[in-house]
Amino acid sequence: MFGSLKFLRRHTVHPSSLKQVEKPPIPKETCGSWCTPDATPAHNTLTQTNSNIETKTEFQEDAQNKESIVSQLQKVRLFSPSPPPEYKSDNDITEADTELKEFKQSKSEDNSPEPPPVLEDKLDAIIETPQSPVPVSPSRKQKCKGLAQLSSFCDPFMPIDPQGRRYISWLLLVTFCYSYNAWCVALRATFPYQTPENTPYWMVADYLCDIVYILDAAFVKPRLMFLNEGFWVDDPSETRKNYRRKSQYKFDMISLLPLDLLYIYFGTQKVILRLPRLLKLQTFWEFHQAMDRVLASPYVVRIGKTLFYIFYLIHLNACAYYAMSDYIGLGKNGWVYDNQGSAYIRCFYFATKTATSIGKNPKPENTIEYLFMTAAWLMGVFVFALLIGQIRDIIATATRARTEYRQTLDGSSRYLRRLNMPVPLQRRVASWFNYTWSRQRCFDEPRILNSLPFNMKRDVALEVHMTTLSKVQLFRDCSASLLRDLVLQLRPVCFLPGDVVVRRGDVGHQMYIISSGECCVMSQDEKEVLATLQEGSVFGEISLLGIEGLRRRTATVRSRGYASLFALSRNDLEAALKHHKQAAQVLRIRADQIIRENAARQAKQRLIRLEAKKSVSIHEDENTVKRRMSNTSSASNLTLEGRRQRSASAMSRRRLSAVSESGGQEGKTKKDEAATLAVTCDRARTPLPTIVLSGD
């Protein structure tokens, strides 16, 4: 048998020759997995570009690719230049074992952490999302020198990004001032809440708001960058002109009319003179639009805005009711406010009742009261119905996805029940729906993405799956364009605990990337876990690579708990690899490593089994001899002595034959086993023909 091992030596890989740099070995579990986070060095996350201009030229990318290929090939050099060691005696078993150990060790050395690849540079160009701020021109930088201490927002020479946080915060302040004016002008003009004592406080609040209005119209709005045919314009004179062209500018200017000067003539009680301040309504809308864009759940903003309108209308109604009651005379008849309790609360209560048509309102007693009530009810019927309907729509839109999910879940449950499917299967289906919903929050991701233009779709997909994809070693080792090419082909799939993702022996149709959860690569008998793959790991690629004799799954892979994976079909992978030779190289090298590792493991297991068999057969031989000896106890001493000698020599012969495994009666089966082992070991050591081992 060991003769055949000797024969194999010509094809043996000598792991010791792989040693190039001394690196610490990595833990066992991580050896078998492709780019599990533990096995891979810390990496930079994908970063977003700040401009839509590709920062790398094709040439640079090519040069980088070549460098990376060379380093990969240096890393996994499969052939040894030095001659293989001789297998000289029966100690070959030990040597073979040692070689397996060495192979393992060298493999772990090979997989030892590399210095983190510079991902930032490579992946900077991946997402080509145009960002709002245009780089500041040098002339502007010059101007800004003296004002370096000021933040860019306060700097009167710096343009302002209309989508930036600072501007949105500013809009919040202006909106607050606007709301103050909107509520307080009507309140103070009708209710007796402005007294000579508190007038200075009201005035301070008023003029603080006016200062915000002035700053907004004079320093903020004229610096707002704007999009002109897809380009952000940040030139100060252009941004100023752009603001002046807008209707907003006119309204802003009218809202700042200093009618307050007429206080001198009419007195400070004439708060109605501040009415023009309410014309700054566009900023109020602008703020809500900005929040709509920025917030994770824009529905809250939309509902908030609608509620603001509803309450404001009721507030105006309350003010009008008080003003009318005051005009007619407080408590003069049954309809007017009777001047009891808190004036504002009572009037607001009355206004709410009329606006929402609850009924049981005091009966109007004169024409003006009738007119008021008619107007209030009409407003309730039309305006409020419209606003409340809007809230219903907003909530329906917000929960549409959940409603659809429930409908799909109910439909599938009904279908399975109708077909009398086993209860565990029904539970599994429900569990899958629950998990998929909790992970993705939508079932029609492709439909949403398909409505976007191609590049945008790709950028969205990159952003969505950034966390996982940045952990995939394949994408780090290869050119950034591989990720761009593949990202849209990735199909999210979910697996329940214990689900078989791929089964050994099946034809492979897709490979997988783990997005979350863990998957276990099982041994042939499914009793041992060969490797635990974690987020960012890739598996199922071997059967897709077209390696001769390996078109079927080499191992069963099961999900450990819930697992979210990205599936990539054979066709998509093949199409991508056609244009990304380096990626094909990397995948094949990795596949080769796994195949060798598995083959080496199997060879070792067989050796152990063979050893065990041998020791059992020797033991049996000894027992047989003992039995025979006891049967012939009646024979003469001479004959006994002679037989003993013969039996001893026979036993030693048998021992010898068992140890050498050559010839003998049962030698045939052992020979077969040895031949199979030889072939396995041969496979374990012989590099695959598909792998290109030298290249530039």
Ligand SMILES: Nc1ncnc2c1ncn2[C@@H]1O[C@@H]2COP(=O)(O)O[C@H]2[C@H]1O
């Ligand atoms: N020892 C191993 N360590 C890690 N992954 C493995 C191991 N053996 C098999 N695999 C993966 O399990 C996958 C099973 O399907 P494939 O043969 O297509 O590709 C296989 C590899 O990606």
